[in-house]
Amino acid sequence: MRISQTRTAAAALAALLIGGCGQPAPEAFREPNRAVQPVESNVQALQAWAGSKARADVLVHIDTIDDMAVFPQSLAESMKNAADHLARGNVAVIDRIAPLIEKGGTVNLGYGAGLYRRVVWVVPAAGSVADTPVENFRSVLVARRGYAASDLVDLQTSGRSITGTIGGVPLTVTTLEDLDIGDERAIIDIDLGWFVALQGQDPSYRPGTASLLNVLRVIGRKRIPAVYVTITRNSPRQSVPLDIRYYADVIRDALEDPALVIGPTPPLYDGMIQAESALVERRYGEAQALYLDLTAQRDDMAGLFFSLGLVDGFLDDAQQSRDALLRAYRLDQGYLPAFFQVARVLAGMGLVETGTYLLDTPDLGHIVPEIEIESQKGFFYLAAGRPYDAITWLERVAGVRPDDFAVRTVLAQQYREIGDAEKETRTLEELLSIDTQRVERDMPWVYKRLGELAEQAGMRERAAQMYERFLELSPDDDDAPRMRRLIGRG
Numbered sequence: 001m002r003i004s005q006t007r008t009a010a011a012a013l014a015a016l017l018i019g020g021c022g023q024p025a026p027e028a029f030r031e032p033n034r035a036v037q038p039v040e041s042n043v044q045a046l047q048a049w050a051g052s053k054a055r056a057d058v059l060v061h062i063d064t065i066d067d068m069a070v071f072p073q074s075l076a077e078s079m080k081n082a083a084d085h086l087a088r089g090n091v092a093v094i095d096r097i098a099p100l101i102e103k104g105g106t107v108n109l110g111y112g113a114g115l116y117r118r119v120v121w122v123v124p125a126a127g128s129v130a131d132t133p134v135e136n137f138r139s140v141l142v143a144r145r146g147y148a149a150s151d152l153v154d155l156q157t158s159g160r161s162i163t164g165t166i167g168g169v170p171l172t173v174t175t176l177e178d179l180d181i182g183d184e185r186a187i188i189d190i191d192l193g194w195f196v197a198l199q200g201q202d203p204s205y206r207p208g209t210a211s212l213l214n215v216l217r218v219i220g221r222k223r224i225p226a227v228y229v230t231i232t233r234n235s236p237r238q239s240v241p242l243d244i245r246y247y248a249d250v251i252r253d254a255l256e257d258p259a260l261v262i263g264p265t266p267p268l269y270d271g272m273i274q275a276e277s278a279l280v281e282r283r284y285g286e287a288q289a290l291y292l293d294l295t296a297q298r299d300d301m302a303g304l305f306f307s308l309g310l311v312d313g314f315l316d317d318a319q320q321s322r323d324a325l326l327r328a329y330r331l332d333q334g335y336l337p338a339f340f341q342v343a344r345v346l347a348g349m350g351l352v353e354t355g356t357y358l359l360d361t362p363d364l365g366h367i368v369p370e371i372e373i374e375s376q377k378g379f380f381y382l383a384a385g386r387p388y389d390a391i392t393w394l395e396r397v398a399g400v401r402p403d404d405f406a407v408r409t410v411l412a413q414q415y416r417e418i419g420d421a422e423k424e425t426r427t428l429e430e431l432l433s434i435d436t437q438r439v440e441r442d443m444p445w446v447y448k449r450l451g452e453l454a455e456q457a458g459m460r461e462r463a464a465q466m467y468e469r470f471l472e473l474s475p476d477d478d479d480a481p482r483m484r485r486l487i488g489r490g
Contacts, residue, residue, distance in 0.1 A: 025056075025185050025227045029220030030262070033255045038231045038248040040334065042067050043098045045189055045230040046106040047091040049115050054228035057184035059116040061107060062176070063232075064124050064197035066141070069105035070151045070167040079105070083112030104145065111169045116187055118170040124198035125175050128160040137162060137173070176218055185225045191232040192240045192247055209272040212247055216254050216261045229255055234334060242338055243310075246303020268297055275307065284314045295327075302332035309338065313346050318357035326363060339364060340376045347384035355380060371400050375407065387414045405434050409443075416449075425453045444473035451483065460486065 026033040037048045061067065071079050078097065085093040086109060094101075094109075101109060107119055123129060129137065138152045147166070155164035155171075162173040174180075195212070199205050231248040234240055250269070254261045260269065275290035291308040298304060309324030325342065328335040343355035359377055378393035391414050397407050408427050415424035428446050432439055439446050451466030467483040477483075 025225035027220070028186075028188060028222075028224045028226040028229065029216050029254055029258050030223065031258060033226055033229065035226070035228045036231070036252045036255045037229070038233055038252060040232070040234045041098075041102055042106040042232060043094055043102050045232050046086070046101075046110055047094055048230050049110055049187055049228055050086040050089060050094075050113060051091045052228055053089055054115060054187050056116045056187045056227045057118070058181050058186045059107065059110060059119045060122060060179070060181065060186045060188045060224060061119055062122040062189065062194050063191035064193050065104075065191075066107065066121055066145065066166065066171075067104060068107045068119075068166045068169060068171075069101070070147060071105065071108070075100070079109065080112065083109050086110070086113035086115070108167050108169055110187075118172070120172045120174060120179065120181060120186075122174060122176055122179055122194075124194045124201050126177075126202040126204075127175065128178055129162050129173050129175060130157050130160045134162055176215070179219075179222050181222075181224060183225065185227050188224065188226050188229045189232065190229070190251060192234075192244060193232075195244060195247065196240060207244055208276045209250065209269055210276075212250055213254075213261055213265065213269060216251065220258065220261060226255075242306060242335060242341060243303075245332075245334060246301060246306070249301050249303060268294070271297075272304075279307065279311060282314075284311050287311045288315060295324075300331060302328040302335055305331065306335055306338055310342055310345075313342050313351065313354055313358070314349070316351055316354050318354040321354065322358055322361050325358065326361070329363075336367065340380070343376075343380050344383045347380050350384075352384050352386075355384070371397060378407070378410075382410065382414070387417050390414055391418070403434050405431065405438065408434070421453055421456065425450065428453075440473055444470055447473070448477070448479075448483075455486070 035052065035054070037045075037052075039045045039048055082093055082097055085091075110116060111119065134155060134157045138149065138155060141147050141152055142149055151166060152164070155162055155166075155173075158172075160174070160178045163171065165171055195207065195215075199207055205211055229251075231251050233245055233248045260266050265273070271290055271294050275287050275294060278284075278287035278290060288308070288311045291304060291311055295301075295304045295308055305324045305328035309321045309328060312321035312324055321342070325335070325338050328338060339358050339361055343358040346352070346355035346358070359373065359380060364373060374393050375397045378390050378397060381387075381390035381393065391411065394407050394411050394414070398404060398411060401407065408430050412424055412427040412431065415421075415427060428450050431443070431446055447466045447470035451463045451470060454460075454463035454466060464487045468487050471477065471480055471483060471487075
């Protein structure tokens with residue numbers, strides 16, 4: 001009897017820990033919740049939900065992107081098998097299809113695995129999604145997400161939301177203001193890209209600790225029973241600046257200890273708000289002192305060391321900047337790009353020696369391939385306004401990467417800057433050779449510029465050929481009459 005009772009108790013405890021359906025779940029940002037996992041990608045978020053055996057009524061997807069997909073018939077069986085594996089907690093299988101689903105499809109697989117019964121997508125917008133016609137919303141999804149119009153026909157306005165399905169997944173689209181799931185239990189997925197997009201949508205929003213806490217308080221007022229929470233820090237489809245990466249730490253802290261967002265602002269967060277204000281207002285000495293105090297209080301928060309390294313750089317203290325950025329990186333490897341990004345900012349401020357010191361950090365040579373460091377040095381000198389130095393480094397990169405389209409695009413611009421027509425011509429022709437379709441789709445000006453260079457060199461027939469192709473792609477160009485005259489004489 002004791003064995004049976006023990007097994008029963010163990011099963012009940014396991015069900016509680018893994019969030020079995022019907023079990024109580026703490027209200028997000030109102031009751032302590034340790035079922036929280038920061039992740040780097042949508043795939044990792046999906047694996048975290050399945051690996052924890054989380055089961056909920058709804059996925060509350062706080063993101064600028066839906067992360068859904070309509071899988072082609074050729075993938076239908078593979079995706080069904082993957083969902084079956086996820087339902088059993090076998091998350092490793094997802095690694096095999098990660099490239100297929102990272103940019104769209106993780107939400108579908110979670111639904112197919114039975115992790116939730118529907119999805120509420122909280123978009124970063126002020127007001128209501130019902131304020132604009134649903135046709136506009138469908139058009140945006142077609143243009144930006146690649147859906148066919150037929151995939152979205154059942155999306156309709158319903159009250160202050162949009163409801164329907166995508167890829168067979170029941171979906172409600174709403175804003176944070178209008179979010180209401182009643183007493184349904186939720187998996188919550190917060191993508192930091194949402195905050196980036198919110199800044200573009202809401203003129204009153206200012207990034208930083210104060211605004212983040214306000215958002216968390218709003219979510220807390222929604223009284224969402226949260227079975228599990230993921231915080232996606234670096235979704236590949238979105239550019240999440242390093243200066244808000246620390247949001248993930250604050251969100252996790254506030255979920256685990258809701259007292260941090262209930263009532264007066266705690267001293268740590270108040271200090272962070274003061275430091276951010278000093279940094280924005282260029283009171284760098286004050287900001288440095290505040291961040292030194294903050295890092296002493298929380299020596300496990302990489303974002304504070306990143307900000308300290310930035311301020312140290314602004315104060316032209318190369319060694320302290322390097323030390324702080326190294327500390328950030330050792331706490332969170334996601335801060336590796338900080339060396340390059342901070343160096344580039346310093347270059348734009350004229351602090352070239354300090355930026356160079358960061359790029360020459362010995363640890364980088366053990367982590368980053370040499371060719372990547374050379375590429376970063378090229379862009380660093382671009383930011384410093386030193387085209388000849390930039391060209392020196394970028395030419396090395398181009399020599400090793402014969403198909404590097406981006407580097408050649410920059411090189412062509414720099415050759416034009418210094419008046420090297422021969423190298424500019426050769427590089428523009430290389431762009432055409434690497435990817436003609438991309439040039440014609442995104443950069444038809446390449447033909448015009450090749451025509452101008454040929455015309456300057458007295459090669460009228462070549463110029464006419466380039467202008468003719470350019471006008472086929474851009475017939476309304478302001479310079480079209482002159483080019484047509486030359487073509488007629490060519």
